[in-house]
Amino acid sequence: MYKRILVPVDGSETANRALRTAVALAAEQSAALHVVHVAEETPLYVSMDTLPYPPADLMEALHKEGEGILAEAVATARNQNIQADAKLLVIDAPGRGISEAIEQEAEHWDADLIVIGTHGRRGFRRLLLGSVAENLIRFSTKPVLLIRGA
Numbered sequence: 001m002y003k004r005i006l007v008p009v010d011g012s013e014t015a016n017r018a019l020r021t022a023v024a025l026a027a028e029q030s031a032a033l034h035v036v037h038v039a040e041e042t043p044l045y046v047s048m049d050t051l052p053y054p055p056a057d058l059m060e061a062l063h064k065e066g067e068g069i070l071a072e073a074v075a076t077a078r079n080q081n082i083q084a085d086a087k088l089l090v091i092d093a094p095g096r097g098i099s100e101a102i103e104q105e106a107e108h109w110d111a112d113l114i115v116i117g118t119h120g121r122r123g124f125r126r127l128l129l130g131s132v133a134e135n136l137i138r139f140s141t142k143p144v145l146l147i148r149g150a
Contacts, residue, residue: 002026006034006111006142008102008132011069014117014149019073021147022115026082033084034109035073037066038098040091063088099135106142115145 007022009015019035026033039062070086077084089101106114118133137144 002029002112003031004034004110004112005029005031005115006036006102006106006109006113007073007115008036008038008098009069009073010037011065011072012117012149014119014147016117017149018115018117018147019076021145023077023080023082025113025115025145026077026084027080031112033077033082034105034111035070035077035084035086036089036102036105037070037073037086038089038091038101039063039066040098063090097135098132099139102132102136103140103142106140111142113143113145114140115147117149118146119149 002025005022005026007019009019022033025031041059041062066088070088074084074086087105089105091098091101102114102116105111114136116133116136118131133144133146137146
């Protein structure tokens with residue numbers, strides 16, 4: 001049923017649970033897995049004057065951390081004999097959110113399913129922190145499987 005599964009990862013335990021679920025689904029469905037990590041550079045432009053080090057160094061560190069998270073995720077999938085690739089998505093323009101970047105990549109890669117972790121925040125914490133998963137399910141044109149955090 002699903003031949004192309006996209007899973008966003010951020011290094012959190014919740015994202016790792018989503019990854020494990022996506023790997024299991026990919027194995028069951030003989031599907032390809034596309035792992036993405038979103039590096040959000042936009043807020044850095046607002047506060048560059050207050051940074052104690054060059055912004056380019058911070059950008060490089062964000063990208064390096066993202067690449068490391070992706071490498072671990074791909075290794076997890078390949079250890080289960082799942083065909084997996086990875087892509088670092090960079091948000092470098094104001095007004096573009098993480099959920100939009102994920103949806104755009106799902107469209108571009110022609111995913112059949114998006115598997116994403118959710119922290120399940122409620123009340124005031126949800127209001128303050130928002131939810132990438134919640135935003136994604138509101139406008140995604142792809143089926144979205146939410147994996148609840150521990």
